[in-house]
Amino acid sequence: MISELLSVLDRDTVRGYRAQIVRSVIYAVLEGITIALTLPTLAAVVAGDTDASVRWLIALAVLAAATLLAHAHTVRKGTRATFDAMAAVQSLEVAQLRRVPLAWFGATNNAGLISLLWPGAISITRNILLNLGELARGLITPVIVLIAAAFVSPAAAVVMVIAAPCMFLVHRITTRRLEEAERADHAANTEATARVIEYAEAQPVLRSADRNNLGMRLLTDSLDELDAAARVGVRTEILARAGFGTAVNVAISAVVAVVGWAMLGTGADLAALVALLTLSLRFTEPVMAVATTARMLRTSRATVRRTVDYLRIAPLPEPGDPQILPAEGPLSVTFDGVDFTYPGADEPTLTGVDLTVPAGTVTAVVGPSGAGKSTLLRLVPRFADVDSGAIRLGDVDVRATTTDRLYPSVGMILPEVTLLDRSIRDNVTAFRPDATDEELAWAAQVSGVDEIVERLPGGWDAPVGPLGGDLSGGERQRVQIARVALQRPAVVVLDEATAALDTLSEQKIQAWVRGLAGRATVIVVAHRMRIVDDADQVVVVQNGRIVESGTADELRAADGAFARMRRTRSDTSEWALDETEEVAP
Numbered sequence: 001m002i003s004e005l006l007s008v009l010d011r012d013t014v015r016g017y018r019a020q021i022v023r024s025v026i027y028a029v030l031e032g033i034t035i036a037l038t039l040p041t042l043a044a045v046v047a048g049d050t051d052a053s054v055r056w057l058i059a060l061a062v063l064a065a066a067t068l069l070a071h072a073h074t075v076r077k078g079t080r081a082t083f084d085a086m087a088a089v090q091s092l093e094v095a096q097l098r099r100v101p102l103a104w105f106g107a108t109n110n111a112g113l114i115s116l117l118w119p120g121a122i123s124i125t126r127n128i129l130l131n132l133g134e135l136a137r138g139l140i141t142p143v144i145v146l147i148a149a150a151f152v153s154p155a156a157a158v159v160m161v162i163a164a165p166c167m168f169l170v171h172r173i174t175t176r177r178l179e180e181a182e183r184a185d186h187a188a189n190t191e192a193t194a195r196v197i198e199y200a201e202a203q204p205v206l207r208s209a210d211r212n213n214l215g216m217r218l219l220t221d222s223l224d225e226l227d228a229a230a231r232v233g234v235r236t237e238i239l240a241r242a243g244f245g246t247a248v249n250v251a252i253s254a255v256v257a258v259v260g261w262a263m264l265g266t267g268a269d270l271a272a273l274v275a276l277l278t279l280s281l282r283f284t285e286p287v288m289a290v291a292t293t294a295r296m297l298r299t300s301r302a303t304v305r306r307t308v309d310y311l312r313i314a315p316l317p318e319p320g321d322p323q324i325l326p327a328e329g330p331l332s333v334t335f336d337g338v339d340f341t342y343p344g345a346d347e348p349t350l351t352g353v354d355l356t357v358p359a360g361t362v363t364a365v366v367g368p369s370g371a372g373k374s375t376l377l378r379l380v381p382r383f384a385d386v387d388s389g390a391i392r393l394g395d396v397d398v399r400a401t402t403t404d405r406l407y408p409s410v411g412m413i414l415p416e417v418t419l420l421d422r423s424i425r426d427n428v429t430a431f432r433p434d435a436t437d438e439e440l441a442w443a444a445q446v447s448g449v450d451e452i453v454e455r456l457p458g459g460w461d462a463p464v465g466p467l468g469g470d471l472s473g474g475e476r477q478r479v480q481i482a483r484v485a486l487q488r489p490a491v492v493v494l495d496e497a498t499a500a501l502d503t504l505s506e507q508k509i510q511a512w513v514r515g516l517a518g519r520a521t522v523i524v525v526a527h528r529m530r531i532v533d534d535a536d537q538v539v540v541v542q543n544g545r546i547v548e549s550g551t552a553d554e555l556r557a558a559d560g561a562f563a564r565m566r567r568t569r570s571d572t573s574e575w576a577l578d579e580t581e582e583v584a585p
């Protein structure tokens with residue numbers, strides 16, 4: 001486990017772990033020798049040999065002091081190394097956030113990420129680094145004590161040799177149960193985190209529409225599961241402690257019994273007897289310590305596994321010899337026989353998609369819910385890589401250029417919130433901190449942000465709140481549009497969220513998209529007819545395939561899937577039509 005963790009950590013942190021292992025071994029050896037020295041010391045004292053007693057006692061005192069210093073040094077350095085390692089692990093995890101493919105982010109993974117970044121990083125560094133000393137002590141000290149005991153009573157040494165694996169076996173059985181409990185606890189925790197976020201974000205809808213209390217039931221069910229998992233964890237922990245404590249007591253009693261039996265009536269010297277009893281106690285104490293430590297290490301194992309798995313998620317491959325995307329001007333977008341299946345999914349989401357979006361034109365993607373429209377859109381900025389076929393911007397396969405070059409070329413306006421808890425200005429200028437006041441004013445005008453900054457007391461410096469929560473959905477969209485307008489990308493992908501848009505925002509989007517003609521290539525997942533009617537090309541996606549394409553007029557005239565969708569609005573709940581076509585329920 002430790003080597004697996006070291007394999008994903010940076011060099012400095014690994015050096016910190018290794019140094020701690022060395023310090024811990026030195027401390028354990030010193031402690032073992034100190035304990036072993038009690039044998040000749042006791043022998044000299046009981047024999048009444050004053051000179052020898054003094055010599056041994058001085059040696060014992062010196063070694064005990066050295067052990068103490070080594071212990072203090074190990075703990076002090078270990079504590080510092082732990083905090084360094086914790087910061088290093090967290091910064092690696094944060095850096096990895098920028099490397100994992102964008103398609104990785106989702107409610108479950110995001111919820112798991114929270115526990116990985118905070119308690120996870122602490123758990124794997126504190127439990128492991130700080131406990132290395134105890135672990136080394138528990139493994140090395142008993143061996144030295146055993147060797148010393150063998151000189152006095154081979155029988156007692158044999159009992160110790162037998163007792164150690166028995167204690168270890170008990171420990172293994174109990175810790176395996178603990179690991180299972182920890183895994184169940186983590187799964188319940190992740191589920192509950194996702195449910196809490198879901199429940200909090202869905203409050204408005206749930207309060208007005210959740211007559212069956214489904215939201216609350218989902219939340220309480222997940223909290224009940226968390227509670228049950230925690231109970232199992234506590235119960236298992238108590239049983240594990242009791243089981244192992246019993247095993248240790250049996251081992252000590254066995255050593256005492258064997259030593260007592262062997263010496264019964266032999267007139268063996270008292271010094272040897274006392275020394276052996278002392279050693280047997282000193283033998284079991286580190287073994288107990290190692291058991292406790294090993295248990296902590298084992299309970300960290302699941303966290304280490306998750307951390308290692310997360311840190312090993314491969315970023316999208318970058319080409320060795322990247323092609324350069326032109327910095328200026330719109331770029332055509334070509335889907336060439338694209339197949340795509342989400343990892344772990346049984347069915348492909350996109351199959352044989354061929355689509356050409358000429359440079360500087362607007363293509364609207366329409367289709368029923370779950371058809372694959374958003375997926376198609378998100379493959380352009382490489383949320384994930386296609387399984388077969390290719391997507392090209394101009395002549396360049398998106399996989400043949402670097403993501404550093406690709407992302408700035410593709411402006412993304414997506415339904416999920418992408419605002420940071422800063423001012424409107426900070427959010428709008430996120431991609432262009434060097435934007436001039438004129439550019440900012442222009443972006444505000446085309447997006448409708450000018451209306452927001454005029455109205456809000458803070459103007460451009462008004463905070464948007466966590467996740468942009470101080471703005472309305474439509475306002476958030478407008479800020480996103482202003483940001484992308486300033487970015488001036490070659491390609492814009494726009495997933496038009498139905499619910500979030502007020503009429504002004506909708507009009508702004510439409511006008512902005514219209515104004516992009518000739519300057520950027522636009523692919524828009526369209527839920528509104530107006531933007532569809534404006535588009536140079538409309539493609540209809542069904543079950544992951546493009547089943548129709550042409551202008552809106554051509555498709556209406558063809559009376560195919562597009563025309564049917566317009567007529568049978570009940571087929572597709574998101575297929576909102578013109579307000580003019582809305583009828584009373």
Ligand SMILES: Nc1ncnc2c1ncn2[C@@H]1O[C@H](COP(=O)(O)OP(=O)(O)OP(=O)(O)O)[C@@H](O)[C@H]1O
Pocket residue numbers: 103106342343345349367368369370371372373374375376574
């Ligand atoms: N991250 C993901 N992992 C696994 N499957 C996914 C993921 N995202 C989407 N899917 C699945 O892919 C299919 C297409 O989803 P997509 O979001 O592309 O459809 P859509 O046409 O945009 O739907 P809508 O209009 O409802 O947003 C759906 O069956 C969906 O469940």
